[in-house]
Amino acid sequence: MCSDELRPVHPDEEEEDFRRFRNLEFSPEEFAxxxxxxxxxxxxxxxxxxxPGMTEWVQELAKVFFAPGLxxxxxxxxxxxxxxxxxxxxxxxxxxxx
Numbered sequence: 001m002c003s004d005e006l007r008p009v010h011p012d013e014e015e016e017d018f019r020r021f022r023n024l025e026f027s028p029e030e031f032a033x034x035x036x037x038x039x040x041x042x043x044x045x046x047x048x049x050x051x052p053g054m055t056e057w058v059q060e061l062a063k064v065f066f067a068p069g070l071x072x073x074x075x076x077x078x079x080x081x082x083x084x085x086x087x088x089x090x091x092x093x094x095x096x097x098x
Contacts (some may be wrong), residue, residue, distance in 0.1 A: 006048035006055065014049050021061075024054065028061040033077035034086075036065065037094050 009017065018024070026034065045062035049055045067073055078087045 005046075007046055009047045009049055011050070014051060014054070017044060017047070017049070017058075018051060018054065021054075021058070024057050028057055028064055029077050030081045031061060032064040032074060033081040034090075036074055037090050037097075039065070042066075 021031065022035070042062065042065050044058050047055070047058065049058070064070075064073070064077075078090060082090070
């Protein structure tokens, strides 16, 4: 999406999103592996953030989430970034999120 089409984010909302994305401490791929199961919907890629690098980081995360073959790709990312117990916890959550 072209940056001219992105919605500017209010500073309070940006801080909330920054925390939601774990302060960008992980690469977008590792974040998807660790926390992708927490997002039933994802529209953050429509936002333009003032924090340097955040808009680009979110755009890269969206590429992971909206790529063809997401379940298989997420499994590959989890195998790369998570240990067996972490994968089991994520998959249990996916089977029964409530």
